[in-house]
Amino acid sequence: MIRNSLAVAWKDLLIALKDKGALAVYFLMPLLFASLLGMAFGNAGSDETTIEIAALLVNEDSGSYGQMLADGLASAEVLVVEELSDTTLADERVASGDAAAALVIPTDFSTKIDGGEPVEITIIKDPAQQDAANIVAGITNQAMAEIGMLGELRYGIHAVLAQAPEYDQAPPEMVQAYEAQTLGVMWTQVQEMRQNPVIAVYEEAVQGAEELQPWDPITYYIPSFTVAFAFFLIGQMAKTLLSEKEEGTFRRLMSSPMPRGSIIGGKILAYMIVVFLQVIVLFGAGYALFKMPLGESPLAFLGLTVALALASASLGMLLGSLCRSSKQADQLGMVLGFVLLALGGSIFPLFRAPGFMGIVSRLTPSAWGIEGYMGVVADGWTLAETAPNILALLGFAVVFFGIAVWRFRFE
């Protein structure tokens, strides 16, 4: 029986892999999606970015604070700042999408700060580039914090000085010089205070906890898309099963002295091998191209992959036994594949969400697979920790296979 199953498996494997379109879909596409999304969202978190956002600046202020802000913005690597002199023009350019946002510094900016009066800077955002515009706002807020601090300090000094009895009679240059000198001393003190704050904050790992690593999106996207595309195989599997029936080759196989079990078993084995290949290719690429960690427990990894392969192959069987034509199987397979991709949490880890969505997500085998791989790869899960996920996937496989066997018609 085993030899027969292997022969059937080999046949099915060859058929599955010779189809270049299939190779493109099952191996290249997940790699592509995972890479693109991993790079896109990986970039957003790291210090060295290649993101560049166009922003406009209209500085109507002639004082030093406006210039400080302009300098602060110019020094932000993420921004490409262009200075304009006309607010209406800036408004138009943002409206047409030329820039993600425009900042307008009003004429009385420095004067008001000197007088200790609250003042506002306006940011004009492009509704079609809201994500980028919000990044500009964030950077501006940071630059403004410095100015706010300095402004408060200067004002404070000025206000206290103004309470001196001789203040009105003192010559303005002397007052200014005095204020500047005081400010100089204080500013140095402030910088020092910043470096050595009275209250320091330390984080430390308790005994047994590991050093926290920043989350690398690749450790999510590679597993999530591998699992998603492992389940896209079900359409292919069901389709070939049904087209064999339609073309009559199935009947011929049945009439041969091969046990029925081998025919089905062989097909299942073939598709399990394809899933294994997917895992090897995709995780291998993740390791080679993105230095994705592979975790610390090869056993857990292997167990998870076997369970995933079984779940996928048995779902394919189920689809093959329920559908009535190869075309129906192909389409339903695709729909199911998409549903599992979305609900299982390949684009966003829905299984971590609270409430209804989280529960629904956990009803899919994909969610368990993705969570398992993430645990092994990113959190160093052991076989014991991965066991619930492996068992869940095996459970799904048993149920799918049970229904498939019950409903399968051999003619």
Added chain:
Amino acid sequence: MNALNIAVKDLMLMLKDRGQMLTLFLVPIGFILAFSAAFAAGQQLEEQVIVVPVINLDAGGEMSTLLLDQLNDDRGLQTEDYDQVQAAADLQDETIKLALTIPAGFSADVATGKQTALRLAYGPAASESEVQAVRLVVDGIASDLSLETQLVGGLSQMGAMMGDAPAEVRVFTAERIEAQAGEQFERAKTAPLVALAAKWPDQITQGREDFNPSSFGVAGFAIMFAFLTAQATASSIFEERKEGTFRRLLAAPMGKWELLIGKMLPNFVLAILQMVVIVAASMILLPVVGQEAPTLGNSPLGLALVTILVATCSTTLGVLLGAVCRTESQVGGISSLFLWVAGMVGGAFIPAFVLGDVLNTVGKVVPHYWAMQAYNDLMLRGGGVGDILPELGILVGFAVVFFAIGLRRFRFD
């Protein structure tokens, strides 16, 4: 007309194929729903309040009370009093994930300017993102508190420095400084000296108060899926060629032109229907999952024109693919791959600035990019037909090029 007859035949064949209909309409809607639900869930996760166990060894101290008040003040954290020994045990057995320790003598040290430290301990169950989120808040509050006290201390030092100066110049007295600093800090809490006010471009809002653009890109998905029907067109052409029915149709008294147009019409109709259904469904379903419905902008004519052109581009692309592909796998998997890549690079579901310069330039080569620009101008910027003329022209250009190449390379057998 013969073309119409062929079109009707194909349309009926398609409509009878329930699986196809399911795929064409339900998959994109399902995708958008799942995507936006994920979006919403993501926002929910970010807004979840993190409970922070606090070991306060400085109970009753002025500074520690102030610290705790600020931690609980609407920053996404909620503190919970914990005993030191209990905390250590609970961290180990993963009942709690992290714990903040306020050392004994905290308030006294801060008041005199003596260096002190808050300790944030995390256990095996902690996640990097949670620890960082708490750290960020604690850092912010700690540095503000530090600065306040250090500033007053600094000003007082100034006063002490001038202690030898004659009385008239001795302005920086302790009372004056504290009064001034106090007044400013109070004011700063409600009205910071420098603030940022956001607005949309006047040119778009035109003075309207209720302009509220959605941030979720339904248009991108609609374009993505409309172009995927090109693959369905290509498949059906491929099937007909394989089964030899093209040759039979050619034997009939009708021109090749008519045959092709007849083939294209149903797919054109379906692509338009698909886009309309996707947008309509989003308007109803997105609010259900807590997202804003897409805004349609001010120009129905503009929307209609772009939609028609996207459908035309998609159909002609289908003809091109049907003409160029020689094997089933090319027309199936490889075309799919190509269309998904085109969609991604064209900015259909990843914002342009994230893609970076190189991908952005490459993106201009695919029709998706121009369709996105046109839809954004109409739906998010409230533009009219006049604003999207260049994009419309380019889409027409794409359609013409696709059709020309497709026609040239088309083999009916």
